[in-house]
Amino acid sequence: MRTPRTVPLLATLLVALAASGPQSAGAADGAAPPCARQEHARVPGAAFQQRACLDDLTTSGLTGTPYTDLADQAGLTAKGTRNPSGVPGLQIDGYFRDGSRTNTTHGWNHDSQFVIRLPDHWNGGLVVTASPGNRKQYATDTAISDRVLAQGYAYAATDKGNTGPDFYRDGTRPGDAVAEWNTRTTQLTRAARKAVAARYGKAPRHTYMTGISNAGYLTRWQLENHPELYDGGVDWEGVLWTADGPNLLTSLPTAVALGQGRADADAMYAAGFARGSEFLWPYHQKAYWGLTQKVYRAEFDPAYDRNCPGTSAGSTVDEMLAPCASDAAYDYAARPASVHRAVERVALTGRIGRPLLTLQGDLDTLLPIAADADVYARMTAAQGRGGLHRTYTVQDGTHTDGLYDTYPDRLRPILPCYRDAFGVLTRWVEDGTRPPADHTVERPAGGDVINSCSVRTS
Known part of the structure; x- marks a missing residue:
């Protein structure tokens, strides 16, 4: 590892190393003195x-x-x-x-x-x-x-x-x-x-917004509400929030119920979870579903079950991940209008004002694609913004690429596809090269799927 020319982190002092003189570091096609200006x-x-x-x-x-x-x-x-x-x-x-x-x-x-x-x-x-x-x-x-x-x-x-x-x-x-x-x-x-x-x-010259999961949601929201700040964005498996659903609180209760033996596979498919994702369900039951349902229900609907999580999601890992018994029965559609208004404050509309590329894996088992990216694509089209939006479904991709290491024969990392998509976006914005239409990026039969992907081919 190279040793960086670092300075101590002091909580009360603005640290400034010696500048390299008045030379400008603004030349985009030339070298600049170290940390000039x-x-x-x-x-x-x-x-x-x-x-x-x-x-x-x-x-x-x-x-x-x-x-x-x-x-x-x-x-x-x-x-x-x-x-x-x-x-x-x-x-x-x-x-x-x-x-x-x-x-x-x-x-x-x-x-x-x-x-x-x-x-x-x-x-x-x-x-x-x-x-x-x-x-x-x-x-x-x-x-x-x-x-x-x-x-x-x-x-x-x-x-x-x-x-x-x-x-x-x-x-x-x-x-x-x-x-x-x-x-x-x-x-x-x-x-x-x-x-x-x-x-x-x-x-x-150009500012791009991008992000994964919650930050993918933020990418959508920023391009809808502050397009003046950006030239485009890439949304990597962004969370979808809509006031009347679908959203996390309409799909996760079924997943929680599955873990409690109160739902079956058919109920999961009806909630949007993909056929073929069953091998990922046990892991998500332990690591994601209970905690995610619990904290977002507490964020938007704190009156639903004040005893769980109460004032905390838990102090131990088991407490944090354990769902509340009542989460399996949570019915977002039947909750008071105040809950829907709380979600509406942060809801997406699909009315993007800048080019946006969305990537989501077809085996996403936290945010099922049928209740997320597919829905958001319809939302942008309904707002007359379909021309600014592309959705690329990554075959065998799931919500976190780290799971590829456990299931290399069943999954594919999305990161290389994301990197290629970012290049597609910048060419669209800066050169006018239009990206391909919505399609599924199929997993190749061979090659380095960890570091190689082209979203321009299906």
Whole structure:
């Protein structure tokens, strides 16, 4: 591992290493002095920020330093994933003002943390993302940051303003915690665009929004509600929220009931779960279904069962993952109008204002594709935005690529398809090369499925 030129993480001091002089680092097609103009690189609106000039901004160079967190990336990518390295530049870590304290990274005990990475060799673009699930700001360093940095993009990520299985305790009204995810992503995008302009001497030519799972939802929401900030996006298995369903609270109760012996396979298929995904059901029963149903039901419908989870999702792993007995009987359609209004606050409409590519695996066993990506494609078409949207179904893909290592003969990682899709998007935006129509990306008979995929062929 290369030793980065790091500086200590001090909670009260803005760290600035010696600048390399007044030369501009803004030339998108030329080299710049190490961390040039770093003294100008500030994140407007941040309550705290610190800079570090690093030899390598990628995971390879940052492993073992405070500037990434491998534990928070667990399970998102397959072993054997090849990533670039050797991208020098400036990293800014910090946080915006926030009253919640679920993110303990750096010992700050402060939410709304962010990371911004500004490579010395800049291509003029900016990629913005947020954390999947209830993870933190470094969660997609391997999946997204490494590759886009090597391509020359600046990169920005946020923890969404609340983290961990008790995220729903943030805010005062049902839906507040998820609504904050949208606000924090918009806030970071605006601040990152200004930080990029300050460091390079010019604003980004193109800004792209992207993300996995919850951050895929945020990608959709941002392109629907703030298209002025972005040029396009790639949504990797984004969560679908609609006020009247489908959403997580309409599909997960059936999965919870299956684990309690109160539902069968036919009920699962009727809820949207794919035939052929049965081998993944035991794992998801233990790792995902109960916890996910419990925390989102607590977020949008806290009055449903105040004794479970009560004031916490649990203090042990078993408690966190165990569903409440009543979750198997949860009937979203029959819940009061106030619950539907809470979801409506964060609901998607399909009215995107910029080009969007959606990728989802046909064996997604947390967000069944029939109740998610397929529905969102119909929503964009109904809003007259089908021309701005493409959906690519990845055959044998599931929600997290880490499961490929357990089932290499049955699954296929989505990451290489995502990387190719990002290139398809940028050519669509920047060169006018229209992407292929919606289709299924079939699993090849051979080859390196961990690192190779083309979404342009079926």
